[in-house]
Structure formats: structure tokens, C-alpha cells
Amino acid sequence: MxxxxxxxxxxxxxxxxxxxxxxxxxxxxxxxxxxxxxxxxxxxxxxxxxxxxxxxxxxxxxxxxxxxxxxxxxxAVDAVTVCGVQVEYGTIRLALADAEARVRSTRSVPFDVTAPAAEVLDLVAAEVSALVAADSGAPCIGLAVGLPGAVDEARRVNRLTINLGWRDVPVADHLERALGVPVVVDHHVRLMALGETRRGGTARDAIAYLYVRRGVGLGIAAAVPQRYAAGPSGESFLGHTRVAENGVLCRCGSRGCLETVVAEPYLRARMHGAGHRITPETPVLPELHRLAAEGDPAAVEIETDVAGHLAAALATVVNLFTPDLVLVGGMVAEAPDRVVTRIRELTRERIFPLLREDFRLEPAPSSDEASLRGAAALALEVSYYS
Incomplete structure (x- = not known):
């Protein structure tokens, strides 16, 4: 044990x-x-x-x-163990990994999104303890937690997670008291990007990772964790860039944010307003593309808007950070190839001409695996390499 x-x-x-x-x-x-x-x-x-x-x-x-x-x-990659945790809307995912951030065991549990932050963190601590107790590997020396919200520069406090109603939650302090090992906190999409640089246990090029689901998140990472960045607090706030004057009210309190024209809840609402009722289980972009391919005018307009807004956002990212690879994850990774190809083409048209030849944009593999692998890599950086 x-x-x-x-x-x-x-x-x-x-x-x-x-x-x-x-x-x-x-x-x-x-x-x-x-x-x-x-x-x-x-x-x-x-x-x-x-x-x-x-x-x-x-x-x-x-x-x-x-x-x-x-x-x-x-x-000796098996000499230590670290734990990576991802807290997303309604689900906690956990993994144990070795000194190369290779995941060997995982666990997933639901939680009540209306529960107080302290109660959710107590659940995290209990699940980490259970996962470690069931493992036969080396002692677990550190933990990293990915959250869908901004963290402080010391990577210890969750400053704001809008969809959970968390503000200034001392995540690291709480979990360190409960578990007795070093804890670090970061934005979950940054950890997805970092995890993709470590896919297969080997370092990869610098990656920009755009994740779209309930919200929009951006992470920039390179193979060596000290080099990765996406804003001073770990959150780029790309999803809260205004793209539509006098647009829909965003959950952040502003109007016309990127999130309000490309994120899943808003697309479902817009499709519903156009008379298309889709079940919560139906993937949005494949259904939208099917309707657009059949010539539905509203679906064509919505799909055109989504591709254009995402391409404009990604072009800004590429021009600013010049990543070697852009990955689009979340519901965009589930979109039909033609949708991803259109976003790629529109982005290439908008970036600086000298960057076009080497520009690469691909749908991301499983974001759950990537974020856990990235959390493990960050835990190693704090507990093992520093």
C-alpha cells in the first residue's frame, strides 16, 4: 500500500x-x-x-x-509518486503518476456543484487518500489541482471560479492540512496544455490549448514547466474578450464575451431559439453541422459565427505566442472534421503571413487525460525538481 x-x-x-x-x-x-x-x-x-x-x-x-x-x-521513474487532480463542473478526477508524469491509476467521483468549497475540498482529500491507499507504488510526495478559474501568482488560492461560485478559496492550505504533502493549484486548461507536451512520456513542442465547453479557456505550455505561461494568474480570460457590442449578458457580468457566442450553453440556447430542440446528451457542434449541411439558414449562420469567432481568437493567440502546435479541445474536438478544417483555414488567413507555413491546428485528444498528466507534471515540478 x-x-x-x-x-x-x-x-x-x-x-x-x-x-x-x-x-x-x-x-x-x-x-x-x-x-x-x-x-x-x-x-x-x-x-x-x-x-x-x-x-x-x-x-x-x-x-x-x-x-x-x-x-x-x-x-528511477518509479521512485516517487505524485497525484494530479482536476475539479471540473460536477466531477472530480484524480490520477497517480510516476516521475515522468505517466499516469498509472485513476479515479473519478461526482460532487454537488452547490456544495461549499470546503466540502468539495474535503471530498478531494478523501478521494486522494483512497486512491493512494489502493496503490502499491512509491510514496506520494505532492499534489497538483487543476480548476476552471483564476489562481493567485503563488498558485495556492483559487481567486475566482464563476461556474462553482468560488472566490478566494485557499485550496492549497486546505489540502495540505488534510493530506500533509505539498499542494499547488493552477488553471485546468494550462494543465491540459502541459499534459500534451508530456504525451507518451516524452517532451513535445510548445502548445497552445483552447478548450471550449461550458466556458472558454486557454493554456500555453512548453515541455519544461518553468517556461509555460498564460497570464499572471494562470488564466488568460480569452473567453471574456468582448466580440459583440451589446451582445448577450455573460456570466462574468459583461456583455458580448467570446464565451457567449461559442460556449456550449449559449449555442444550445441559440439553437433552441431558432426552433431546434436538442437533448442535453446530443453533442452540439455535430448536430449544428448536420443541420447546416441540410441547408438550415439559422444553423448555417450559427456555424459561420462560431468558426469565425474561434478563428479570430486563435489568430490572436498565434500572433502573440507563436506556438508550435494549436490544439482545440472540449466540444470543438468532437466537431466533424469539416468544422475543424474550416476553423484551421480561417485562422491561417488571419495570422501574420510569416507564421502561416508552419501553422498547425489539430483537435485535442482526451482533455481529461491531458489535464491529469499536466497536473502530475506540475506536482513533480514543485515537489521533486525544485
Whole structure:
């Protein structure tokens, strides 16, 4: 049975060695010294302690050199466990992962969206404890939580989650008291983007991730977590950019926000107003595309508006951040290929000409898996690599 533990004593240079192995792959002790600036004696002492504690293994040969072959240092990815949590509207998803953010076990539970934040966080703590208790891996040393709302710069407080009615909730403090391990909090779409950079256990290029469901969220991430960004508090607020003067009242209190013309609740309301009654279980964009393909004037107008507004928003993102890849997730990932292709074409038309040749936009794989993998990567950054 695994445990929750923050008691493992760490050497002063452990994180530096681990970061080198993460970013450069298996290297020799000599190369660690060159990359960190640490003396040979300091590296030898640090590495010996890490080998003894099981964090690092020695085996194989690194880069060719004159004389005796250099022994490679390899991180022991199963030496620690971290937990990633995603709190979305009505559902808590949890996962345990290894030192490469590879998810090995998951859990999902519903919660009452009208419940007080403290009650929901108590449920999170109980589910984390249960998931860890059922696991046979290494001790869990840290936790990261993704939330659909803004967080403070220290990544400890949920400043505002509109759809849950949360404001200034001390998420990290609450969970640290309950679980006894370090906790960090971030915006869930940033964690989706970060998770996609770690798909398959290997680092990928910088990614912009646009997620559309009940709201609109944007995350920008690169393979090394220190480099990812999307606004000082983790939330870009792209969904609350005004795109329609005197438009529909948004849940944020403003009118005409991007969210009010592309998010699922507003599209359902607009389709209902046009006489198209669809069940809550029916995916919106596939049904909208079907109606548009049949020539329904209202559906054609709505689909045109959605593609145009999303393309305009994405063009702004590409021009500002120049990501290597744009992923569209949530209900947009469920849309027919023709809809995604149209959004891609319209976005390419709107971005700076020099960026068009390398521009890539694809539907995202499962956002649930990505956000949990991203949360695990962030937990590792805070609890293992720093």
C-alpha cells in the first residue's frame, strides 16, 4: 500500500541533478558537473546518496570518450509518486503518476456543484487518500489541482471560479492540512496544455490549448514547466474578450464575451431559439453541422459565427505566442472534421503571413487525460525538481 509522505530527506543538490537528467537524458557524473557547475566531489557525493536512496540508477555507457567508458546516470521513474487532480463542473478526477508524469491509476467521483468549497475540498482529500491507499507504488510526495478559474501568482488560492461560485478559496492550505504533502493549484486548461507536451512520456513542442465547453479557456505550455505561461494568474480570460457590442449578458457580468457566442450553453440556447430542440446528451457542434449541411439558414449562420469567432481568437493567440502546435479541445474536438478544417483555414488567413507555413491546428485528444498528466507534471515540478 502506498502512502502520502513529505518526510523524505533531500540532499541540497538533488533537484539540480534530477533536472539535468530530465532535460538531457542519461549522462555521466562528469557531464552533470559540467551542466550544473558543481565540483566533481559535490556531484559524486550527491549522486551516491541518490543511488543509495533509489532515486537514480547507474547503468550503460554515455557519450564515447578516451579511456574508461563513462557510466550513465538514469532517473528511477518509479521512485516517487505524485497525484494530479482536476475539479471540473460536477466531477472530480484524480490520477497517480510516476516521475515522468505517466499516469498509472485513476479515479473519478461526482460532487454537488452547490456544495461549499470546503466540502468539495474535503471530498478531494478523501478521494486522494483512497486512491493512494489502493496503490502499491512509491510514496506520494505532492499534489497538483487543476480548476476552471483564476489562481493567485503563488498558485495556492483559487481567486475566482464563476461556474462553482468560488472566490478566494485557499485550496492549497486546505489540502495540505488534510493530506500533509505539498499542494499547488493552477488553471485546468494550462494543465491540459502541459499534459500534451508530456504525451507518451516524452517532451513535445510548445502548445497552445483552447478548450471550449461550458466556458472558454486557454493554456500555453512548453515541455519544461518553468517556461509555460498564460497570464499572471494562470488564466488568460480569452473567453471574456468582448466580440459583440451589446451582445448577450455573460456570466462574468459583461456583455458580448467570446464565451457567449461559442460556449456550449449559449449555442444550445441559440439553437433552441431558432426552433431546434436538442437533448442535453446530443453533442452540439455535430448536430449544428448536420443541420447546416441540410441547408438550415439559422444553423448555417450559427456555424459561420462560431468558426469565425474561434478563428479570430486563435489568430490572436498565434500572433502573440507563436506556438508550435494549436490544439482545440472540449466540444470543438468532437466537431466533424469539416468544422475543424474550416476553423484551421480561417485562422491561417488571419495570422501574420510569416507564421502561416508552419501553422498547425489539430483537435485535442482526451482533455481529461491531458489535464491529469499536466497536473502530475506540475506536482513533480514543485515537489521533486525544485
Amino acid at each position: 502506498a502512502t502520502l509522505s513529505r518526510d523524505r530527506r533531500r540532499g541540497p543538490y538533488e533537484a539540480a541533478v534530477l533536472r539535468v537528467l530530465r532535460e538531457c537524458g542519461p549522462v555521466s557524473r562528469t557531464r552533470v558537473g559540467e551542466l550544473t557547475g558543481l565540483s566533481a566531489a559535490t556531484v559524486s557525493k550527491a549522486v551516491s546518496a541518490m543511488v543509495g536512496s533509489g532515486l537514480v540508477r547507474e547503468g550503460g555507457v554515455t557519450e564515447p570518450r578516451m579511456g574508461r567508458p563513462a557510466v550513465a546516470l538514469v532517473p
